[in-house]
Amino acid sequence: MLPKHEATYALCDVNSFYVACERLFRPDLIGKPVLVLSNNDGCAIAMCDYCKSIGIKMGAPYFQIKPLIEKHNITWFSSNYGLYGNISQRFNQILQRFTDHVAPYSVDESFLLFQGFEEDLIERSQKLRKTLLQCLSLPVCIGLGPTKTLAKVANYYAKKHKKSSTGVVDLRNVHHRKWALQHLEVEDIWGIGRRLAQKLRFQGISNAWQLHNADYKTLQRMFSVNMERTILELRGQPCLELNQHPVAKQSILNSRSFGTPISNKADLKEALAYHTTRCCEKLRQQQSLASNIEVHLYTKDRQQLSTNLSLVEPSDDTGLFLQAVNQGLDNIFQSHQTYKKAGITLYGIVPSNGYQSDIFNNSKQRPELMESLDTINSKYGKDTIKFGSLGFEKRWAMRANARSPHYTSRWSDIIQIK
């Protein structure tokens, strides 16, 4: 019997999230095979169970699986991140009805902390599943445990045995936990990737129970403090906090492969202006300023060219960054090359409130202009107002041959009922 007010972590994870989002507005696809491709329609990143069952692997390139897609009459989509982000927000709003402590972890999963509830937590989790299914048609699995790592383990089993587990697995009980850890391969533990798993196996540790029993001080010296934390968490000792309030990012990156490789400098300039615009939007959204910007180009023969520029003082003004980027492009552009991808990273990030601007710095910051830009674009759609250097032709744009409409973020795409 557990003490009634013991804190319990839950990991709530949507099954095939992108597929669920696509089906939400296409009920005709419920029960039919659906697959979602990465940016540029490059490879498979989400699929329903049927697609998995016929042997399509996560990350498989489109051209390889095309015959299977056609043979099995699979409906496929280009990724529509605007839609997925929007559904993700609604998902978290519903989670907040069930506890005050919700920490989004990624677009399709969140950690919850249950503390002080009289109600049985398995029942509470089942109610949560039912609500998500009713309100958003999102099927989820939930794992319960005394630490985040154990909640992850529980979730792994809930997903693996969707039918018999009825979507919720509880690992608060130490006996259940022992069995679960004994049957979990070491690389299936959260935080242990391929490389670490290989090294652990070399040490004779091949399942989670063996890691649970290992000497954490020794492994901390051999690997890192993260390994020590993982071991303690497997033992039920919390080392990782909930992180309810997302902290400002320390670097902001935007990059894309081109639909077709380009060698024209003007096209590169446009693409970089686009990425700069997106980065600065994210920067302002988290109320930060950045002082450094890195421009990267990737050539067709996999060379990476990059250059790093500093502003006179931290800023969030898209115009100032655009000037720096143009100079950066001049520094690294090679006219004989063909490029397949370009990107921008901002760093040297500080909070915008309380930043003391240098009164002798005469570079023009225009906070009012940026604010108006953001307000108008959030109301009327991305790039309604934009800097001229973004251009109009987008010869560099990525492939997205089967993107679903922007059902939740574009007036013209709202579903009409006749």
Place this chain on the structure above:
DNA sequence: TCTGGGGTCCTAGGACCC
């Protein structure tokens, strides 16, 4: 021909300082 994009954290090693 065609294989994504966006992050975090940790460690080792070099530069530099006292």
Place this chain on the structure above:
DNA sequence: TCTGGGGTCCTAGGACCC
């Protein structure tokens, strides 16, 4: 001519996550 030890900061690279 000889030359210790401790500390900080920065960066690159590796590992992980989704």
